[in-house]
Amino acid sequence: MVSLFERYDYLLLPSAQVFRFDASIRWPKEINGRTMDTYHGWMQIVIGPTLASLPSIGIPAGFDQRACPMGMQIVGRPRGDRSVVEAALLNEQLNPWNKHLPPCLRL
Numbered sequence: 001m002v003s004l005f006e007r008y009d010y011l012l013l014p015s016a017q018v019f020r021f022d023a024s025i026r027w028p029k030e031i032n033g034r035t036m037d038t039y040h041g042w043m044q045i046v047i048g049p050t051l052a053s054l055p056s057i058g059i060p061a062g063f064d065q066r067a068c069p070m071g072m073q074i075v076g077r078p079r080g081d082r083s084v085v086e087a088a089l090l091n092e093q094l095n096p097w098n099k100h101l102p103p104c105l106r107l
Contacts, residue, residue, distance in 0.1 A: 001052045005077035010087055015071035017045055019064045046073065055081040057088045060097040 004011070017031050027039045036042045049056045054075050061072035074091070076084035 001054065002078065005080075009076075010084070011049070011073075011075040013049075013073045013075060014045055014061070015058050015073050017042055019066075019070055020068040049073065049075045054078060055084045057084050059088050059091055060095075063100075 018028050021028055028036055028042045030036060031042060040047065046056075054077070056073045056075040058071045058073055061070050063069055074084050074087050076087070
């Protein structure tokens with residue numbers, strides 16, 4: 001992972017592999033034809049950075065056709081916590097998501 005950050009400042013990854021699903025479903029059983037055999041399978045996109053001890057932060061990324069939100073992770077180099085938070089702040093300043101929320105999510 002360290003060599004990856006010699007070339008890139010951050011990794012930008014989705015915060016989940018699927019958009020919101022019905023609460024009566026324990027977890028998505030299949031994603032793009034691939035069977036998810038455990039709850040953790042459908043959330044594996046967030047496991048790698050955590051296991052690698054990389055700092056990451058979740059930020060808003062947009063909405064699907066139903067106006068359901070999706071997030072994105074900003075993942076930084078080891079011990080780069082401050083840089084990751086600064087990148088998230090910059091994103092918030094450039095993309096004021098609170099002004100783009102669908103009416104059902106506005107406070």
